[in-house]
Structures are given as C-alpha cells and as structure tokens.
Amino acid sequence: MIEGVGTPSEQFIASVREALGRKAGPPERPYARMVEERASVEERAEATMERLSANRRANVDELARVASLRGWVVHRAEGVEDAVGYVYQLAQKLETRRVVRSVEDVFGDVPLDDALTSLGATVHVMARGDESAGSFDPADADLGVTGVDYAIAETGTAVILPRRGVSRVTSLLPPVHVALVKPSQTLEGLDDLYLLRRLAYLRDGVDAGSYMNFITGPSRTADIEQTLVIGAHGPRETHMVILDWGL
Amino acid sequence: MSEVKTQEFRRASAKVLANAKLQSYLGRSMGTFDGARAEAIEEISPERWEELRQQGREIKRHTLDNLDYYLEMLQERVTANGGHVHFAKDAAEARAIVGQIAQTRGLKLAIKSKSMVSEEMGLNPFLESIGTEPVETDLGEYIIQLAEETPFHIIAPAMHKSKEEVSELFGEKIGRPNLQDIEAMAGAAREVLREKLVSADMGITGANFLVAETGTVTLITNEGNGRFCTSVPRVLVSITGMEKVVPSMEDLATFIRLLPRAATGQRISSYVTHVYGPKRPEDEDGPEEYHLIIVDNGRSKLLADPDLREALYCIRCGACLNTCPVYRKVGGHSYGWVYPGPIGAVVSPVLVGLERSKDLPNASSLCGACKDVCPIKINIPHMLLKLRSQISEGSPTSSTKASFVDRITSKGYRRLMSSPRLLGMARTLGLLAQWPFSRGSFIRRMPIPPFSRWTRTRDMPALAPKSFRQVWKERLEEEGR
Numbered sequence: 150m151i152e153g154v155g156t157p158s159e160q161f162i163a164s165v166r167e168a169l170g171r172k173a174g175p176p177e178r179p180y181a182r183m184v185e186e187r188a189s190v191e192e193r194a195e196a197t198m199e200r201l202s203a204n205r206r207a208n209v210d211e212l213a214r215v216a217s218l219r220g221w222v223v224h225r226a227e228g229v230e231d232a233v234g235y236v237y238q239l240a241q242k243l244e245t246r247r248v249v250r251s252v253e254d255v256f257g258d259v260p261l262d263d264a265l266t267s268l269g270a271t272v273h274v275m276a277r278g279d280e281s282a283g284s285f286d287p288a289d290a291d292l293g294v295t296g297v298d299y300a301i302a303e304t305g306t307a308v309i310l311p312r313r314g315v316s317r318v319t320s321l322l323p324p325v326h327v328a329l330v331k332p333s334q335t336l337e338g339l340d341d342l343y344l345l346r347r348l349a350y351l352r353d354g355v356d357a358g359s360y361m362n363f364i365t366g367p368s369r370t371a372d373i374e375q376t377l378v379i380g381a382h383g384p385r386e387t388h389m390v391i392l393d394w395g396l
Numbered sequence: 397m398s399e400v401k402t403q404e405f406r407r408a409s410a411k412v413l414a415n416a417k418l419q420s421y422l423g424r425s426m427g428t429f430d431g432a433r434a435e436a437i438e439e440i441s442p443e444r445w446e447e448l449r450q451q452g453r454e455i456k457r458h459t460l461d462n463l464d465y466y467l468e469m470l471q472e473r474v475t476a477n478g479g480h481v482h483f484a485k486d487a488a489e490a491r492a493i494v495g496q497i498a499q500t501r502g503l504k505l506a507i508k509s510k511s512m513v514s515e516e517m518g519l520n521p522f523l524e525s526i527g528t529e530p531v532e533t534d535l536g537e538y539i540i541q542l543a544e545e546t547p548f549h550i551i552a553p554a555m556h557k558s559k560e561e562v563s564e565l566f567g568e569k570i571g572r573p574n575l576q577d578i579e580a581m582a583g584a585a586r587e588v589l590r591e592k593l594v595s596a597d598m599g600i601t602g603a604n605f606l607v608a609e610t611g612t613v614t615l616i617t618n619e620g621n622g623r624f625c626t627s628v629p630r631v632l633v634s635i636t637g638m639e640k641v642v643p644s645m646e647d648l649a650t651f652i653r654l655l656p657r658a659a660t661g662q663r664i665s666s667y668v669t670h671v672y673g674p675k676r677p678e679d680e681d682g683p684e685e686y687h688l689i690i691v692d693n694g695r696s697k698l699l700a701d702p703d704l705r706e707a708l709y710c711i712r713c714g715a716c717l718n719t720c721p722v723y724r725k726v727g728g729h730s731y732g733w734v735y736p737g738p739i740g741a742v743v744s745p746v747l748v749g750l751e752r753s754k755d756l757p758n759a760s761s762l763c764g765a766c767k768d769v770c771p772i773k774i775n776i777p778h779m780l781l782k783l784r785s786q787i788s789e790g791s792p793t794s795s796t797k798a799s800f801v802d803r804i805t806s807k808g809y810r811r812l813m814s815s816p817r818l819l820g821m822a823r824t825l826g827l828l829a830q831w832p833f834s835r836g837s838f839i840r841r842m843p844i845p846p847f848s849r850w851t852r853t854r855d856m857p858a859l860a861p862k863s864f865r866q867v868w869k870e871r872l873e874e875e876g877r
C-alpha cells in the first residue's frame with residue numbers, strides 16, 4: 150500500500166460532501182436502477198433471455214449486417230466444414246506461419262488445428278502450462294483465433310471476457326483476428342449485455358472476472374490530418390465467422 | 397500542475413488568427429467532425445438522440461448531486477475487486493502517489509493511454525524526473541509528446557500538425573525520415589511503439605467512466621493502445637477526475653451510444669475496455685497490481701457552485717469545440733491550459749484561478765451552438781455569463797475585480813437596455829458620433845479608448861441608419877396590423 154501520500158479517503162469524501170452541502174447517506178431522491186431488488190434484476194435478465202431466444206434469427210441477421218458496416222469481414226458458415234474451410238483459406242491467403250488461439254469450447258465445435266497444421270502453420274495455444282508455447286512469443290503470430298462470450302447486434306461488437314484459457318492479447322497482438330460466434334451468443338443491444346454483466350457481478354462479485362473487452366472491427370486511427378488509417382496498434386483485419394447452424 | 401498560460405489568450409489567439417494556412421485547415425477539419433456527428437444523429441434519428449441526451453444528463457445530474465455517496469461505493473467495490481484506491485486533492489498529491497508507486501516497485505517504462513488529468517498534473521516531466529520513462533501511445537498524443545507540445549483538441553490532440561510537419565518530426569526524433577504518406581507515418585509509429593507496448597512494466601490510463609456498483613473503469617478507444625496498457629504491464633494505474641463516476645453498469649449503454657457519435661460520428665469505437673481491478677490468480681494475463689487515483693484538483697469548486705456544477709457532466713467528446721466559431725478560429729493552444737474551447741473556457745478559469753483567466757469566459761459570442769451540440773445538454777453559455785459576472789463583480793472564487801471601465805460599462809449597459817427612452821437618445825447620439833469613422837456598415841478604427849482597444853482586433857458594426865425597432869414598427873404598419 151501507499152503510505153502517507155494523498156488525502157485519506159474519509160477526508161476526501163467529507164470535502165466532496167461539504168462542497169455539495171449534503172448529509173452523509175444514500176441519495177435523498179433514489180435512483181430507481183440502484184434501489185432495484187436483486188430478484189427484480191434477475192427477472193429482467195430471464196425475460197431478456199427469453200426474448201433473445203425468440204428473436205435469435207433476426208438478431209443474427211442484424212449482427213451480420215451491422216458488423217460488416219463496422220469493418221468486420223463477416224462469414225456465415227453453414228456447417229463445420231464451411232467454418233474450418235473459411236479459416237483455412239484465409240490462412241492460406243495470408244501465408245500464415247504462426248497461429249495463436251485461446252482455449253474455449255468453441256474449438257470443440259470447430260476443430261481448426263489439423264487444418265492449419267496441414268498448411269504448414271504452427272498452432273500455439275495461449276494458455277498457461279501449454280507445452281506448445283515453449284519459447285514462442287505470441288507477438289510473432291500472424292493470426293489470432295478466439296471465440297467470443299457475446300456478440301451485440303446493435304453495434305456489431307464481439308465481447309470477450311478474458312479468463313483462464315482466454316488471454317487478453319490473442320485478439321490484440323496478431324495483425325489478423327478471427328472471432329468465432331455462436332448464434333446463441335447473440336444479444337440484441339447494449340442494454341442486454343450490461344444487464345447480464347451487472348447481474349453476474351451482483352451474483353459473483355470479484356469472481357465475475359477482471360476484464361471485459363468490446364471489439365468492433367479493426368483498430369484504426371485518424372490522428373494525422375483526420376485521415377483514416379486502418380490498423381493501428383491492434384489488428385488491421387478482423388473476421389467474424391458466425392457458426393450459423395444449430396449452436 | 398502543467399504550465400498555465402490562460403492569461404496569454406489575446407496574444408496566443410492573435411498569432412493563430414494571422415496564420416492563414418492553419419486558418420483554412422482548421423475550418424475544414426472542424427467542419428468534417430461536425431458533419432460526421434450530424435450524420436450519426438440523423439441515422440439514429442433526432443428523436444432518439446434527444447431521448448439519449450436527456451437520459452445522459454439525468455444520470456450525470458443524479459450522480460454529481462450525490463457524488464460523495466457514489467465515490468464511497470466505488471472505493472469499496474474497487475477494493476473488493478483487489479485494487480487500491482487513492483485520493484488526491486490536487487496535482488501535487490496525484491504526482492506524489494504515482495511517484496511512490498513507480499519508485500517503490502522500481503518501474504522504469506510507463507506506457508500511457510490518453511488521460512487528460514495526467515496533462516493537468518504535468519505527469520510526463522515528473523515521471524522523467526524520477527527515472528521512469530513515460531511513453532504516450534495514442535498516435536496523436538505521441539506526436540505532441542515528440543513535439544513537446546500540449547494537446548490542441550480534446551479528442552484529436554495533434555490535429556493542428558500537417559503531415560509534412562509530422563514527417564519532419566519523425567525524421568528528427570525517431571529516425572524515420574522522408575515518410576511521404578500518412579499510412580507510412582502511422583506504420584512507423586506503430587513499429588516504434590510496439591516495442592514499448594510489449595515490454596513496459598507500468599501502464600497508465602485515464603477513464604471515460606467509472607462504474608460505482610461494480611468498481612469498473614471503462615476506456616473507449618480506437619487504436620488498441622488502451623488494451624495494451626491494461627493487459628501487458630505488471631502494474632496498472634488509472635488516473636481520473638472524480639466526476640467520472642456513474643452508478644450502474646446499465647448506465648454505460650446510454651453513454652456508449654452518446655460519446656462516439658458526438659465525438660467522431662462513429663456508432664461505436666473499435667474498443668470499449670472494462671477493467672475490474674487486477675488480474676485474478678487463474679487469469680492468463682493482466683496486471684498483478686491495480687491502482688485507481690481519484691483527483692479533485694479544483695473540481696470541488698465547480699461542485700460547490702450550483703450554477704457551475706454541470707460543467708462536471710462533461711464526457712469530453714469535443715463536439716462543443718468543433719462547432720464553436722471562436723475555437724474554429726483561435727484553435728486549442730490559445731486557451732492556455734489543458735481544456736480548450738467552450739467547456740475549457742468554463743473549466744479552466746475555475747481550476748487554475750479566475751484572476752489569471754479573465755479572457756476565457758469572454759472568448760465566446762454566446763451563440764449557443766455549444767449547448768445545442770452537447771450530448772449532455774450542458775448549458776455552457778449560461779456558465780460563461782456567470783463567470784463573466786463573477787469577474788466583473790468579484791466573487792468568492794476570484795480575488796480580483798474587473799477594471800473600472802468594464803464595471804461602469806456593464807452597469808451602464810444594463811440601465812440603457814432597460815429603458816426604451818434612454819436607448820433612443822443613445823442611438824441618436826451614437827449616429828452623430830460615428831459619422832466621421834464609419835465606412836459602409838463597419839467602423840474599422842476608433843481613436844478614443846476604450847473603443848480604440850476594441851477596434852484594434854475587430855471591426856465594430858456601425859449603428860444602422862434605422863434601428864431594428866423602427867424597421868419592425870414600419871413593417872407592422874405596412875402589413876396593416
């Protein structure tokens with residue numbers, strides 16, 4: 150801890166209170182969202198899940214539409230072969246030597262490793278204790294493949310919750326990122342996502358996770374003469390493969 | 397604190413006004429921003445936009461009105477997530493906290509993702525002085541760090557630099573000469589910075605929003621440098637003004653819809669990053685240590701004044717700069733401190749002291765465009781007027797008063813405007829008095845002070861031969877009413 154520098158929290162907060170001319174305690178006029186019972190948040194989340202599964206088709210269509218507007222290359226795969234084939238062809242086109250991927254269930258549905266290895270690429274699993282990692286530096290990879298935790302139709306966004314098996318940088322270091330999306334992960338809007346993540350925190354607190362990333366298309370900058378350059382510090386190319394069969 | 401030059405507004409702005417190249421460039425690029433914003437609003441529909449603005453404003457109002465409560469909650473949750481929360485009443489305290497963290501942990505290389513508060517604190521020179529190398533990693537910030545300048549614009553810090561200037565700078569400072577096109581320049585910066593991004597031991601970020609209920613710091617970025625800063629270094633420090641709190645995660649949906657649209661016309665930025673303290677033991681990567689530094693540095697003065705409190709609702713989108721006829725002419729550096737443009741003209745005087753920023757609240761025609769474009773509907777013109785009257789009448793936050801002439805004129809103006817008879821008499825006198833000086837509808841030079849001072853930098857509209865009241869009366873008569 151840092152000792153003896155800064156203002157003690159009680160003192161700092163008391164001075165804010167004084168500036169406001171307020172007494173200690175919760176807001177006099179409560180904010181509905183903040184006094185909502187947990188049970189009611191849970192009910193809303195359940196209703197959301199029902200709505201999402203009823204509207205899945207429409208949400209996936211919208212996701213595909215918006216994501217491509219936001220700079221993703223979107224591919225709707227009709228089956229396992231189609232999905233694997235897409236990534237295979239991409240790797241071939243890019244002359245990929247090194248692939249990094251995370252450890253997630255989705256790679257059970259879409260087994261990519263053999264196909265990529267047959268191209269002569271090495272596939273590294275970015276997880277602790279993985280033997281294949283060895284002296285490998287993920288910064289040298291030319292393709293990163295991940296699953297997602299949610300995909301938001303409203304904004305064309307892939308949401309990733311890094312954790313065991315899911316590194317923060319698999320989707321950041323390589324110049325090309327492929328995200329595999331299951332239709333069941335599709336949300337309609339930002340409100341759905343934040344409601345579900347809020348509930349996760351209310352339930353699990355610190356165990357709800359340390360990080361959440363929204364990725365919407367490639368990295369970009371317009372800091373010189375407002376001229377758009379695609380590909381800044383993150384990937385310059387992002388592919389969203391929607392696993393468009395009963396997942 | 398970073399160097400304050402707010403008292404030099406007149407001199408600095410005169411220089412920009414005389415720079416014809418910058419003038420034409422400024423007008424064009426501000427128009428681009430403004431147009432992109434308008435288009436994004438059209439797309440989401442103006443009605444929906446209004447609804448979102450109202451929501452955003454209400455959330456901010458509620459949070460700021462109860463800021464002590466939400467700060468307490470935030471502190472508790474960040475701590476529960478395994479982070480450390482520090483409070484700094486001013487820039488010196490904030491620097492001391494960062495210094496202590498860097499020194500006790502022996503941190504040598506700090507990668508920074510955009511933080512306005514770190515500009516307020518003059519953090520970079522301080523880090524250098526203690527042997528920690530600060531590297532700005534946002535391309536715009538990196539350019540101005542190399543040029544040893546301050547940000548020109550809230551969201552486009554290096555927008556005043558032409559590609560020729562950037563090319564020269566890269567040749568001189570990072571050994572990458574003769575780059576011709578912008579893509580190559582961005583590429584060179586990417587390469588040079590990549591090495592720093594993957595090897596830094598300290599990450600420093602600002603915050604767009606702090607969620608009290610979940611102890612979450614939210615960063616909205618396009619380049620990906622913010623993701624590096626929050627993923628690679630073993631110690632992560634977020635430094636932020638205390639006004640950035642929102643109550644719940646669900647509030648973020650509103651602000652993420654508002655901010656990118658107002659700022660760049662984007663529907664969403666490439667990345668929205670949410671940090672909940674340090675990495676958990678089972679995580680693959682992430683910082684081992686997390687610190688959040690919450691800074692006052694004069695903000696409680698805004699908080700305490702009911703007329704000025706809403707300046708703290710600002711989400712730093714830059715829309716009011718892009719639309720402001722004054723900013724579009726004088727540019728960002730003229731304002732002399734971290735925050736330029738209409739919102740800067742409110743915030744800077746209060747944060748650095750009214751007595752040395754008397755020109756800022758006057759650097760506005762009160763046209764109201766800033767308020768119209770603000771995604772939080774902040775009433776900037778109203779606050780500028782308040783500050784003007786605090787300057788002219790002296791106030792608790794200011795120890796000085798306006799000059800005798802200013803006070804007399806402002807009193808006289810009030811009398812005049814409240815009496816039609818006095819106003820009529822003054823007009824007749826004015827018409828006689830201006831006759832020798834006016835050319836067409838403008839007076840270019842007036843010989844007597846205080847008017848001579850006014851016409852030194854501006855043309856004064858001459859009194860029209862007929863007053864508006866006369867014309868109006870005649871019109872009504874013509875139309876037979």
Ligand code: SF4
Binds near residue numbers: 658709711714
């Ligand atoms: S005052 Fe409003 S328009 Fe100006 S930067 Fe802040 S939020 Fe944007």
